Amino acid sequence: MCGIVGLYAKSPAIGAQLGRHAARMLVEMGDRGPDSAGIAVYRDPLAPGETKVSVHALAGPPDWDALAARLGREVPVLWHRVIGPEHALIAVGVDHEQAQAVVTDTLPEVEIASAGRSIEIIKEAIRPAEFVERFDIASMSGTHALGHTRMATESRVTTAGSHPFSTGGDVCLVHNGSLSNHNRLRERLRQEGIVFRTDNDTEVAAGYVAWRLREGATLEQALEGCLTDLDGFYTFAIGTADGFAVLRDPIACKPAVMAENDDWVAMSSEYRALAVLPGAEDARVWEPEPATVYSWGRTAVPA
């Protein structure tokens, strides 16, 4: 199982209440994935050369002020925001690659969930309904969001093993399905310098997309590459700084439904998660074709 939701705001009104809508969608998909929940929200982009780093503590709530001060001795820390006792967002004045490297070296008591100019990821191994309450997801605004409810099959139920997965930059990925060639592919990608933090199959898909983008592929090319290089079942939703994309494997065992009206574009594992959106009953609703890349964004193909 697992549940996926994605919401792209076309109108400012939806953007202002992005978290409220995404939270309702996520709770609706709670039955599909009670093990953990997570969300990536894109908003308030920093200037080029600056990065928001989403982190969570590995063992108990740390002293976030002390951590920010320690990090500040290595790189400029613009601000930090504590989201829950064990989750925080730290803005630094370096690009995302340097930010990830420095946070990894300087703050061993935390794990990085994302690093980019717009992306903010919160995820936790708790029930989706509890998740949206604890982190007050409903209060978040933004341009677009991807969420996931997990029913774990492949690897441990931990915060790091929850979705969305981001391996750098503003790209993240949520997945319903399972991959069968992830071990071999992970080794190949490690040789290319992609860093993996878990033994989770989805993290390998996120790493694959990140690697292809780093090597100059467009998002569309990277996702078409998934069709030949990934073996297994998947419906993916992929978030970028500009928008989001959807891809299903050629067999299309895993469900997906999309809908669009003048105010929003949305996708989910099931229609009932779209039914909570304003105007859903009159929206254009369709099922994405297998092995076909769908993408939305401010540019035709978000890069």
Place this chain on the structure above:
Amino acid sequence: MTTATTTRTFDLADADVRELNAALHDPSCEGQHFRVLNPRGRHALAVGAVAHAIVDIEGHAGYYCAGMNQHAEIRVHGNAGVGVAENMMSGTVVVDGDASASAGATAHGGLLVVHGSAAARCGISLKGADIVVRGSVGHLSAFMAQKGRLLVCGDTGEALGDSIYEARLYVRGKVRGLGADCIEKEVREEHRAEIAELLHRAGISDISPEEFRRYGSARRLYHWNAEHHQSY
């Protein structure tokens, strides 16, 4: 055609799906009309109906809508999720919009009409029901279909009728690919009559029975042949 005497309304904004289904499991609902409001993609709507009732679902339905139907006339005024009319025994199920994967899977009898398109595996393991799709169907439709008829006014995806038994397939548009042991067959007069009957029962009057081609089993996979196991 059932003529309703009483109308019962189930607004799923308040009512539970179980209340609706329990009412449809009671044979005394014979001849009644059920209106289902605010379905909002809920699963298992109008499953297991046993009597000649009329059910109007006013919106999009979730998974397994109208499954195991006997006798009832069920209409979805919207799209239907995975497995609509799965294992239907008799009666009629009409989807005004699109149907997701496995529409009419293993259905034994009755008629399923999809006015939009149906996704992958439409009529998989069909056991005797009739399915009419106004639009197109996805890959692996009529996989291992044993009995019954699938009529597609649009196109089909890959591997149509893979490992098919005795179900009969009629397609008006393009077949992207035939599955193992599925071949095109001659359309004779009795087939044209059958196509006309299916179109008529589905309420489709603007398409000519002359425009369809017929597909079915080459009957080479019926019996396992150990001497030729490499050829399967």
